[in-house]
Amino acid sequence: MPNPVFSCDATALKHYLPLRQRDAHKGMHGHVLCIGGDHGSGGAVILAAQAALRCGAGLVSVATRGVHIAPLLARSPEVMAHAVETVSQLDPLLARASVVALGPGLGQDDWGKALLTRVLEAEQPRVFDADALNLLVQEGRRLRSSDVITPHPGEAARLLGCTVSDVQNDRLSAVEALQQRWGAVVVLKGAGTLIKPVKGVSMQIAAGNPGMAVGGMGDVLTGCIAALIGQGLSVSDAATAGALLHAAAGDAAAQEGGERGLLPSDLLPWLRRLANPVRR
Secondary structure, three states, X not given: OOOOEEEXXXXXXXXXOOOOOOOOOHHHOOEEEEEXXXXXXXXXXXXXXXXXXXXXXXXXXXXXXXXXXXXXXXXXXXXXXXXXXXXXHOHHHHHHOOEEEEOOOOOOOXXXXXXXXXXXXXOOOEEEOOHHHHHHHHHOOOOOOOOEEOOOHHHHHHHHOOOHHHHHHOHHHHHHHHHHHHOOEEEEOXXXXXXXXXXXXXXXXXXXXHHHOOOOHHHHHHHHHHHHHHOOOOHHHHHHHHHHHHHHHHHHHHHHHOOOOOOHHHHHHHHHHHOOOOOO
């Protein structure tokens, strides 16, 4: 008997994203700390931070290489940007964050390894993506139920010690194996993205399009999920709603201008619109 899976489309967003209280303030909506952007990869962490802002995070900080601070602030003056060259410089930022997004542009050199080791000691919910996942394979340390991992099929294969074909031939079994192996909520990206919570059945996202197969899309997704955790959604709901919001924004952007040439930054205005679903 096949494992059960539920499907959800963009109409489900209103169930995950309630209206805000009239007396809301930024402190109620989470402080997301995005960590990444080693030399040559600064754009990835910028995309994650911008997505977190567009999905409603109250505060967004970025810990990255000093060389990326100026372009980051030029793109997003709303971000609190911090040059982090050593692990000790990360500690005060972790102390203020309510959720951590680690991995966009992190790299796999000593800098990225040191930051991952420190984040693995942090108490906050954490979203692991990109090179953070590749470094986790080297660490081999099981995560917590309050964490999220967001592998694409190649990263999933490395996390499971199998081939990409193994993952793609039975994606539902793969997402369940990832959850059992690593202990976190799993978002297995790809056509029909799957989410496996720690408890309960898997969810499949009935949205998204081939135009989203471009570098940087996963960085946007990381920011989406982290922002929703910061706003008080359960980790499982944030993973599902973040993946759904991301995919629906990709569909809206593709409908506007076509799939070929779709960029991750094209999703940003649509994230804001779709994160405020109309209620009738």
